[in-house]
Amino acid sequence: MKKTVLIVFAQPEPASLTRQFVDLARDTLQGQGHEVLLSDLYAMQWKAVFDEQDFPHRADPRRLSFVAESGHAWRQGHQPPDIALEQRKLLSADAVILAFPLWWFSMPAILKGWVERVFAYGLAYGYQDAGNRYRYGEGGLQGKRALLSVMVGGPGTDYSARGINGPLEQLLFPITHGTLFFAGMEVLPTHAVYGTGHITAQAVDAAKAVWRRRVERLFDDVPIAFRPQNGGDYVDGHVLADHVAPGQRGLDAHVAQHGPAWHGEPMRRELPA
């Protein structure tokens, strides 16, 4: 069945691995008969800074509240055209791929600014103007899939279970859990290529073969088992019930079943079979 996939990417160099992977994903998905939408943030000269210019018709012209004005602009349809266009693309998509180089263990600022401006109150948080009633598995983006494609300069060992940087999937928790799953999306295990600072042509070819298979299974792979807020694991939507993951605390406790990637073993898992 034909699906629509939005690829948002943050890397201006056409020859970069990030861009090569975006091109490969586009070709693979189109080859499967899907429609692909692209948001090339650098080429679009995407406005990264979320500021008062994004609220041309203020609810309160005296004191700027981003949450209140975001909700007001979303409800009233008074958003700048660049934001509204990205929201239309997002809402038309069955899956979203965010492709970026890992900078300071997170997204580049231009992509973070895409999230801040596009993920409006009423859409991606405060769904139905109901505060935190719908989040983490429910919300305006429910039913969509999400996948991160991340290029990592350093070696995979630094991101292994006891590697000095910490496991990549835990570093990306604010994005996968706190942003994408928060807004209702099903988030697939992150796809990463490590050691891109010094990678051979042969390793690039092997990495592309792995990536092609990940993209082919975009609608088949099993998402990260984040616990839905309203699925019974949380008391009143805030804190894990005592019987859930008893004794566990921290980020770990919010993943019902830990795949190998969670503890920093993505390399092994992603090797060609």
Added chain:
Amino acid sequence: MKKTVLIVFAQPEPASLTRQFVDLARDTLQGQGHEVLLSDLYAMQWKAVFDEQDFPHRADPRRLSFVAESGHAWRQGHQPPDIALEQRKLLSADAVILAFPLWWFSMPAILKGWVERVFAYGLAYGYQDAGNRYRYGEGGLQGKRALLSVMVGGPGTDYSARGINGPLEQLLFPITHGTLFFAGMEVLPTHAVYGTGHITAQAVDAAKAVWRRRVERLFDDVPIAFRPQNGGDYVDGHVLADHVAPGQRGLDAHVAQHGPAWHGEPMRRELPA
């Protein structure tokens, strides 16, 4: 002894709690006889996007490598004036406070872009052009202190040990550990105010009293016990030695002694004595 403190903040609303806390920190530090430098990113119209404009004299005009060009520009002194000025402020500071509202469990894009553009290769990473030889406790910013002042819209329970968002200190690990400690700084436990979406004037007053004490102890408080890369805990600078935190994995393992904040109990710790 007179010190210099740089406060970088990302909140354009003068009446916001973030700004009130910046003002209070400035006044408190100046009252102690210290010099305070401010970087008001919104007022400065800080360029958030790290792009080729930041490399006016390219080492390789054909293919853009951010790492290579960042190092080239830093070494040759060919950086844009706004970057060079922020680096001078940073290098003159004995401590840095980053003050921001928590947006999608991280920094606002404008502040992320400050890090990306100011934390050059050769300064904040790749120190002495030696790759990863000096990082995590050593590097170009060694000897400086860092502190995050974070305003959190949601309730503190959501960030408690088993709260649905995850503990704040773990969510901020990419910033505290992966950015500030990476570049050599000593990072203090994060100072957060929760529930700022609906806070009473009385609670604001109480929160300010707590913040004032934190600021007064900026040069006295004990930093987070992140393990230095070259202190003997890591084999070859990459993976924890077997005898260090045996059996532990993930982010937890890189903190030698977990204060209460690590597991999501900052509220209790920060209550007035």
